[in-house]
Amino acid sequence: MRKEKAECEKCVNENCFIKKHIHNAEMKNYIEQKHTILCKKSQQFIIEGAPVHGLYFIYKGKAKIVKTGINGREQIVRLTKNGDAIGFRGFGTSKKYLIGAYAIEESILCNFSTETLMKMLQNIPEITFDLMLFYAEELNKSENNVRKIAHMSVRERVIDTLLYILRKFGQTDGYLNIELSRKEISDFAGTTEEQVIRVISSLKKDALIKAKGKQLGILKVEKLQKEILEHKYLFK
Amino acid sequence: MRKEKAECEKCVNENCFIKKHIHNAEMKNYIEQKHTILCKKSQQFIIEGAPVHGLYFIYKGKAKIVKTGINGREQIVRLTKNGDAIGFRGFGTSKKYLIGAYAIEESILCNFSTETLMKMLQNIPEITFDLMLFYAEELNKSENNVRKIAHMSVRERVIDTLLYILRKFGQTDGYLNIELSRKEISDFAGTTEEQVIRVISSLKKDALIKAKGKQLGILKVEKLQKEILEHKYLFK
DNA sequence: ATAAATTCCTGCGTTTTGACGGATTTTATC
DNA sequence: GATAAAATCCGTCAAAACGCAGGAATTTAT
Numbered sequence: 001m002r003k004e005k006a007e008c009e010k011c012v013n014e015n016c017f018i019k020k021h022i023h024n025a026e027m028k029n030y031i032e033q034k035h036t037i038l039c040k041k042s043q044q045f046i047i048e049g050a051p052v053h054g055l056y057f058i059y060k061g062k063a064k065i066v067k068t069g070i071n072g073r074e075q076i077v078r079l080t081k082n083g084d085a086i087g088f089r090g091f092g093t094s095k096k097y098l099i100g101a102y103a104i105e106e107s108i109l110c111n112f113s114t115e116t117l118m119k120m121l122q123n124i125p126e127i128t129f130d131l132m133l134f135y136a137e138e139l140n141k142s143e144n145n146v147r148k149i150a151h152m153s154v155r156e157r158v159i160d161t162l163l164y165i166l167r168k169f170g171q172t173d174g175y176l177n178i179e180l181s182r183k184e185i186s187d188f189a190g191t192t193e194e195q196v197i198r199v200i201s202s203l204k205k206d207a208l209i210k211a212k213g214k215q216l217g218i219l220k221v222e223k224l225q226k227e228i229l230e231h232k233y234l235f236k
Numbered sequence: 237m238r239k240e241k242a243e244c245e246k247c248v249n250e251n252c253f254i255k256k257h258i259h260n261a262e263m264k265n266y267i268e269q270k271h272t273i274l275c276k277k278s279q280q281f282i283i284e285g286a287p288v289h290g291l292y293f294i295y296k297g298k299a300k301i302v303k304t305g306i307n308g309r310e311q312i313v314r315l316t317k318n319g320d321a322i323g324f325r326g327f328g329t330s331k332k333y334l335i336g337a338y339a340i341e342e343s344i345l346c347n348f349s350t351e352t353l354m355k356m357l358q359n360i361p362e363i364t365f366d367l368m369l370f371y372a373e374e375l376n377k378s379e380n381n382v383r384k385i386a387h388m389s390v391r392e393r394v395i396d397t398l399l400y401i402l403r404k405f406g407q408t409d410g411y412l413n414i415e416l417s418r419k420e421i422s423d424f425a426g427t428t429e430e431q432v433i434r435v436i437s438s439l440k441k442d443a444l445i446k447a448k449g450k451q452l453g454i455l456k457v458e459k460l461q462k463e464i465l466e467h468k469y470l471f472k
Numbered sequence: 473a474t475a476a477a478t479t480c481c482t483g484c485g486t487t488t489t490g491a492c493g494g495a496t497t498t499t500a501t502c
Numbered sequence: 503g504a505t506a507a508a509a510t511c512c513g514t515c516a517a518a519a520c521g522c523a524g525g526a527a528t529t530t531a532t
Contacts, residue, residue: 067379070387077379090372097376121368125361128368132357135371136326140333142378143303143313150385150426151306154519181479190386192520197481213528214479390489417509428490433511449498450509 006036006059006108013083016057017130018110030120035111039063039103046087046101054113055088061107062169062178066100066187076188077142079104079168079178085134088117104178149190152228157189158199159224162209166218174210175217242272242295242344249319252293253366254346266356271347275299275339282323282337290349291324297343298405298414302336302423312424313378315340315404315414321370324353340414385426388464393425394435395460398445402454415450 008031011019021027039045046052048068058080065078065086080086089097121128148160169177186196203209208224210217244267247255257263275281282288284304294316301314301322316322325333357364384396405413422432439445444460446453
C-alpha cells in the first residue's frame with residue numbers, strides 16, 4: 001500500500017492546514033514522521049469500529065466518509081478531495097468514533113499517527129486552532145445536513161446533492177469532476193437508489209441535467225437552485 | 237435581562253471547560269469580562285441570522301438549539317443543560333452561522349464576547365484544545381443524527397429521542413427532568429407533531445412509557461432500546 | 473473482443489408519512 | 503377559580519416514498 005513519500009514542500013493543496021504551517025520550524029520533524037498511502041479505487045482505508053489511526057489528508061484523489069448500521073444501509077456523511085482532512089475525532093475518551101472511509105478513485109493519502117498529531121497539537125497551538133475551526137465548520141455543515149434530510153423532499157435532496165457536488169468538485173467539458181453511482185448519491189441524500197434514478201430521469205427529461213452513464217452534467221444551475229430555494233422561504 | 241454575576245468560583249458545573257481551567261492564572265481576567273444573562277422560559281437568546289455574540293455557557297437551566305428555513309419547519313439540532321457550551325462557530329470567515337437558541341425553562345447564562353474568547357484561545361492553548369475536542373464530539377453526534385433521521389422510521393426516531401432525553405437529563409420520581417411539547421419532540425426527531433402524538437399514545441398503550449400532560453416517564457428502558465437495536469443490525 | 477458483473481431503468485403494489493379538521497384536555501393568566 | 507389560550511389527541515384521506523421484480527444498458531475483467 002505504501003509508495004514514495006508525498007512531499008509537503010511540493011504539495012499544491014494550499015487549503016491543507018499542514019501545508020499552511022509548513023514554515024513553522026518545528027513542522028519539519030512532524031512531516032518526516034508522516035506516512036504516504038496509495039489507495040486504489042473503492043479501497044477502504046478507514047474501517048468502521050477499528051481505532052482510527054490519527055489524521056489523514058488527501059494529497060491527490062477523492063474519498064467518501066460513511067456511517068453504516070441501521071438496516072444495513074449506508075450513509076455518506078462527507079465527500080472529500082485534495083487537501084481535505086479525514087479521521088481523528090478526539091482521543092483520551094474511550095468512546096469509539098465510528099466512521100469508515102473509501103477512496104472513490106485512485107488516491108494518495110498522507111497519514112499522521114495519533115502520537116505525532118498529539119505532539120503537533122501540543123507544540124503548535126495555531127494548528128489546534130485551525131483544527132478547532134475546521135470541526136466547527138464541519139459541525140455547521142452537518143447540522144444543515146440534518147435539516148436538509150429532515151425537511152426536504154427526495155427530489156429536493158437529490159437536486160441539493162447534485163448542486164453540492166458541482167460546488168465542491170466542479171465541472172469540466174460539461175460533466176461533473178466526480179463519478180458517483182446512483183446508489184452513492186442516494187446514500188448521500190438519505191434515500192434509495194430507485195428514487196435517485198427516478199429523479200435523475202425526470203431532471204433529464206426537463207433538460208436540467210444530462211447523463212451519460214455515471215457521468216452527470218448540470219445544465220441549468222439557476223433553475224435547480226430556484227427549485228430548492230422556492231420551498232425554503234415558503235411559510236404557509 | 238442582566239442580573240448579578242454568576243461566579244465561576246462557586247459554579248458546580250465541572251463539565252464546563254471554563255471551570256476546568258479556572259486555576260490558570262490568566263483566567264481571572266477573562267472571567268471578569270464575562271456577562272451573566274437571565275433568560276425566562278421560551279425566551280430566545282441567539283437569533284438566527286444575527287451575528288453570534290461569542291460563546292455562551294449554561295450556568296443553570298436548559299436550552300434548545302434550532303435551525304429554521306425549509307418550509308418554515310424548525311429543526312432542533314441540540315438540547316443543552318448546565319455546563320454546556322452554545323454559540324461561537326468560528327470567525328474571520330464571512331460566512332453566517334445560522335443557529336437560534338431558546339431557553340426551555342428559566343435559565344442563567346454566561347456569555348464571553350468574541351473578543352474575550354479570542355484572547356483566551358490565543359493565550360491558553362489548552363482551552364483551544366478542549367474546544368477542538370468539543371466540536372469533534374459534537375460533529376460525531378451530529379453525523380449520527382443524520383444517519384438516524386435518514387434511516388430510522390418515525391417510531392424508532394421518537395423512541396431514540398426519548399432515550400436520548402433520558403440519558404441526557406435523567407428521571408426523578410419516574411418522570412423525565414425536562415418538559416418538551418410533542419411539537420418540540422417532533423422538531424428534534426425530524427417528524428410532525430401528529431406522528432409524535434401517535435407514537436407516544438402507542439407507547440403508552442404498550443406500557444413502555446407513561447404520560448401526564450407534558451410530563452413523560454420512561455418505564456421499560458430495555459424494551460425500548462431493544463426495539464431500536466433490533467433493526468440496527470438486521471442485514472437483509 | 474467477449475463474457476460476466478455491475479449498474480441503470482421502469483412499472484406497479486404496498487407502506488409510511490404528512491396534512492386537515494375538530495373534539496378534548498391541559499396549561500396559563502388574570 | 504374562572505376564562506382564555508394552548509396543547510393534545512384521534513380519525514380520515516391523499517401524497518410521498520419505498521421495495522420488488524424483470525429487463526436494458528454499461529462497465530469491468532479476462
